[in-house]
Amino acid sequence: MTHQSSLLEREKHMQNQKSAVQRNQAPAKKTGEFLIGGDLRVTRLGFGAMRITGDGVWGEPADRAEAVRVLRRAVELGINFIDTADSYGPGVSEEIIAEALHPYPTGLVIATKGGYERPGPNQWVENGKPEHLRSACEGSLRRLRLDRIDLYQLHRIDPKVPAEDQLGTLRDLQAQGKVKHIGLSEVSVRQIQHARMIVPIVSVQNRYSVTDRGSEDVLEYCEREKMGFIPWFPLAAGRVSGSKSPISRIAARSKTTPSQVALAWLLARSPVMLPIPGTSKVEHLEENVAAAELKIDANKWQELDRMARAS
Numbered sequence: 001m002t003h004q005s006s007l008l009e010r011e012k013h014m015q016n017q018k019s020a021v022q023r024n025q026a027p028a029k030k031t032g033e034f035l036i037g038g039d040l041r042v043t044r045l046g047f048g049a050m051r052i053t054g055d056g057v058w059g060e061p062a063d064r065a066e067a068v069r070v071l072r073r074a075v076e077l078g079i080n081f082i083d084t085a086d087s088y089g090p091g092v093s094e095e096i097i098a099e100a101l102h103p104y105p106t107g108l109v110i111a112t113k114g115g116y117e118r119p120g121p122n123q124w125v126e127n128g129k130p131e132h133l134r135s136a137c138e139g140s141l142r143r144l145r146l147d148r149i150d151l152y153q154l155h156r157i158d159p160k161v162p163a164e165d166q167l168g169t170l171r172d173l174q175a176q177g178k179v180k181h182i183g184l185s186e187v188s189v190r191q192i193q194h195a196r197m198i199v200p201i202v203s204v205q206n207r208y209s210v211t212d213r214g215s216e217d218v219l220e221y222c223e224r225e226k227m228g229f230i231p232w233f234p235l236a237a238g239r240v241s242g243s244k245s246p247i248s249r250i251a252a253r254s255k256t257t258p259s260q261v262a263l264a265w266l267l268a269r270s271p272v273m274l275p276i277p278g279t280s281k282v283e284h285l286e287e288n289v290a291a292a293e294l295k296i297d298a299n300k301w302q303e304l305d306r307m308a309r310a311s
Contacts, residue, residue, distance in 0.1 A: 026078025030292040036228045037181040037202035040109050046081035047074045048278030049093045056121025071100035073282050077289045083276045085113035086136050094143040102145050112140045115155035128158025128166040153183035171199040189221045203228035210265045234275045263291035
């Protein structure tokens with residue numbers, strides 16, 4: 001590609017981004033909005049960027065160009081909340097986000113996380129040492145080409161390091177202007193309450209889906225406190241889409257997919273719910289976003305709730 005054609009392609013990309021953000025009928029916008037921290041206005045259906053890396057959340061994706069297309073298409077569809085982490089790749093997800101979307105369109109919120117080391121594929125080692133968290137944040141800022149991260153989340157509270165030291169480090173990063181808001185991941189209500197004595201917390205990211213309700217008490221706490229709840233693993237893989245899944249039967253009757261039903265259920269479950277389904281394929285992304293237009297009536301809701309609790 002020549003330098004001139006590269007510039008033309010970049011200009012076309014930026015124009016497409018601008019028109020997509022301004023388009024009121026972008027389907028993801030039909031899910032409504034939520035204010036993270038009272039000032040980050042995001043569309044409730046976001047995008048999780050873990051899957052745009054290689055196998056084992058390690059290294060380059062099989063098709064980097066497709067990963068770039070997925071991110072750009074997500075913005076075109078009205079998504080303005082992208083969740084990632086320094087450990088996805090490691091570093092690869094953040095680099096691809098910047099490649100695909102920088103300079104970022106107005107209103108795009110990128111959330112990232114720190115607190116893990118990655119010795120190899122599918123290997124996750126907690127590291128909440130202050131020096132590691134500071135280094136992780138600096139690396140994310142560099143890869144994402146940002147001066148400040150809108151939402152920085154502690155990926156896990158490391159049991160080997162005093163929680164006060166970990167949260168105090170994030171509080172210092174916030175005071176230095178490198179982080180706007182702070183969130184937590186995989187925590188209990190008690191841990192959230194303790195963390196809020198040290199630093200303001202605006203969001204929680206726990207595993208949760210229609211078939212995985214272990215964080216119900218955390219979700220209810222977030223509702224009471226007006227905190228964003230970001231369910232990771234929102235489609236629960238085979239438990240949602242498998243042929244024997246009760247959700248599959250409801251989807252068949254509704255002429256939709258199990259994934260769309262599961263996402264629609266999450267969006268209907270709570271106004272603070274911010275699902276972030278991820279994928280490495282544009283086709284799958286478009287299928288997920290179509291859930292924004294799916295409405296679940298009271299009878300289907302009760303049936304889903306009953307079946308999910310029994311599964």
